[in-house]
Amino acid sequence: MSYRAPVADIAFALKYSSGFGAALAEGLYGDLDEDLVNSVLEEAGRFATEVIAPLNRVGDRQGAKIKDGVVTTADGWKEAYRDWSAAGWNGISGPTDWGGQGLPHAINSACIEMWNSAAMAFGIGVVLTMGAIDTLEAHGSDHLKKTYLPKIVSGEWTGTMQLTEPQAGSDVGALRTKAERASDGTYRLTGQKIFITYGEHDLTENIIHFVLARLPNAPAGTRGISLFLVPKFLINADGSLGARNDVRAHSIEHKMGNHASPTCTMVFGDQGGAVGYLIGEENRGMACMFTMMNQARLAVALQGVAIAERSTQQALAYARDRKQGRTSKSAEGSSPIIAHPDVRRMLLSMRAQTRAARAICYATAVAIDRARLSGDEDSRQAAHDRASLLTPVAKAFATDVGVDVSSLGVQVHGGMGYIEETGAAQHYRESRIAAIYEGTNGIQAIDLVMRKIPLAQGATVRTHIADLRRTVETVRAANNPAFGATGARLGEAVDSLERTTAWLLGRPPDDASLAGATPYLRLFATATGGALLADEALAAARAGTDAEARIAIARFFAEHLAPGSSGLEREVIEGGDSVSEVALA
Numbered sequence: 001m002s003y004r005a006p007v008a009d010i011a012f013a014l015k016y017s018s019g020f021g022a023a024l025a026e027g028l029y030g031d032l033d034e035d036l037v038n039s040v041l042e043e044a045g046r047f048a049t050e051v052i053a054p055l056n057r058v059g060d061r062q063g064a065k066i067k068d069g070v071v072t073t074a075d076g077w078k079e080a081y082r083d084w085s086a087a088g089w090n091g092i093s094g095p096t097d098w099g100g101q102g103l104p105h106a107i108n109s110a111c112i113e114m115w116n117s118a119a120m121a122f123g124i125g126v127v128l129t130m131g132a133i134d135t136l137e138a139h140g141s142d143h144l145k146k147t148y149l150p151k152i153v154s155g156e157w158t159g160t161m162q163l164t165e166p167q168a169g170s171d172v173g174a175l176r177t178k179a180e181r182a183s184d185g186t187y188r189l190t191g192q193k194i195f196i197t198y199g200e201h202d203l204t205e206n207i208i209h210f211v212l213a214r215l216p217n218a219p220a221g222t223r224g225i226s227l228f229l230v231p232k233f234l235i236n237a238d239g240s241l242g243a244r245n246d247v248r249a250h251s252i253e254h255k256m257g258n259h260a261s262p263t264c265t266m267v268f269g270d271q272g273g274a275v276g277y278l279i280g281e282e283n284r285g286m287a288c289m290f291t292m293m294n295q296a297r298l299a300v301a302l303q304g305v306a307i308a309e310r311s312t313q314q315a316l317a318y319a320r321d322r323k324q325g326r327t328s329k330s331a332e333g334s335s336p337i338i339a340h341p342d343v344r345r346m347l348l349s350m351r352a353q354t355r356a357a358r359a360i361c362y363a364t365a366v367a368i369d370r371a372r373l374s375g376d377e378d379s380r381q382a383a384h385d386r387a388s389l390l391t392p393v394a395k396a397f398a399t400d401v402g403v404d405v406s407s408l409g410v411q412v413h414g415g416m417g418y419i420e421e422t423g424a425a426q427h428y429r430e431s432r433i434a435a436i437y438e439g440t441n442g443i444q445a446i447d448l449v450m451r452k453i454p455l456a457q458g459a460t461v462r463t464h465i466a467d468l469r470r471t472v473e474t475v476r477a478a479n480n481p482a483f484g485a486t487g488a489r490l491g492e493a494v495d496s497l498e499r500t501t502a503w504l505l506g507r508p509p510d511d512a513s514l515a516g517a518t519p520y521l522r523l524f525a526t527a528t529g530g531a532l533l534a535d536e537a538l539a540a541a542r543a544g545t546d547a548e549a550r551i552a553i554a555r556f557f558a559e560h561l562a563p564g565s566s567g568l569e570r571e572v573i574e575g576g577d578s579v580s581e582v583a584l585a
Ligand SMILES: Cc1cc2nc3c(=O)[nH]c(=O)nc-3n(C[C@H](O)[C@H](O)[C@H](O)COP(=O)(O)OP(=O)(O)OC[C@H]3O[C@@H](n4cnc5c(N)ncnc54)[C@H](O)[C@@H]3O)c2cc1C
Pocket: 161, 162, 163, 164, 168, 169, 170, 171, 194, 195, 196, 197, 198, 255, 263, 433, 436, 437, 438, 439, 440, 441, 442, 443, 446
């Protein structure tokens, strides 16, 4: 079964649980109105469904190929990319000064979800280009902006993000790629990067690499890293393509999934050094790269939502069609498996987790918009801190959801799920990478505990918990029997979150907090996702549309998934010793 973009669902989540609707109403986005938002979402949904989704299987089967350093994408990918960029999708939230449409990041996030549901191997390339735009706009010199931004914003050239080296993965500070100053103010780069997504391809005539490298005598670790723009083809003074730069793809990886996305080993400086242009200041490259990484982290989170959505659609269709066994309610003959309570439990779990992850991702995107657009400095700072707090939660939770939900998708298919023909297996294979790249989910959890909950002396996380509690109280006050135990179970999850947060904030960072980081992030996401689903259900009840179904999903999440919070709380607070002291023979 192919993918159909769930535009109405996406618009609902955007409007009611992410805070986008309120931001629109209060004028944060100027004269942007709901009609325009809906028509952008409709058109993105159509393009994703009709143009990109049919290429997903082709991309998986053919993959990208390399011969003599030239990478060729699968049949139809080049044309799809050409039409996608010509339609302006690359620059929808790009800066208007450089040809972008300046639409909210929240809308772009909804689109990113759709591109990635349609074909994750397509979506990962384009989101890196979008990150490159933000990085160059925020930190590049006027000359670099003028030379590169218009073509990157339009999608005529793509961008890459190059951190990883064999000895420098999670530990970026260990990188060794060298940059040396040249007499003309540019730099010469030598070294090797691995695992570079779309490092080489045939979609565009030029590729602009964003590369971290180290200057001679730079301080050790992340404080001695600089960021460089390294084009595949140098640009002449009149803006035309010039000589080929000294950077090439040596090989591409054979992977578990996302075969259509070329993952390249890149070699710099075979012939004396690749010409690079400094972005920002020397030795301040990590700060610049964080602009790209934060953008990419949310985009990867959206990949988790995307693959979960596609897996859920496929499992639902299969469960309606496949007949096996009889339920207590069926008369004669076998029932479609969707009628079996255990299959229903799987399907509800898939839908509830997908929507919770979507809500967290969109809420993060709205915080990013507020950090940029709010009228006063204090609100911008508070929104910036909220986006910082939510980003690792969105990244790790949504990508774990992608893996869990696509695994359930295989399970719903039974044996056919294990057979490539159905496509369920492809989703499962592809989901796995999102929990690894852009900072593994373990690194996200550590970031949350070590750097994010202490933000503003804990005020950001406390405000967030207070927001969750308000939702719980609203559910209770609604006194609607359809919510069942939603208020009670969510209330307990928020209590667990509050106690573990206080426990973590009240101790110096140590091995016990590090051991509890992953369960803490899961607990944080469970309480948050549950509350955001309840917000959606409350809004649906107020609007009188789709209320029964939305309350059922919020209730399922609260009654079946949120009770795990108390176990997670114990794991955080009591489990540190058993992690650190048990010998691993
Ligand atoms: C398909 C693919 C595409 C990619 N695309 C890009 C790209 O475009 N650009 C780019 O620069 N990189 C890219 N990467 C690299 C990716 O970001 C890294 O693989 C990832 O950051 C993990 O680094 P690593 O593989 O070296 O694992 P390691 O760092 O060796 O980690 C191994 C395990 O140890 C854990 N670990 C490591 N350090 C710590 C610590 N301090 N505390 C706790 N746990 C720790 C990790 O969480 C993980 O579970 C890509 C990778 C793949 C596979």
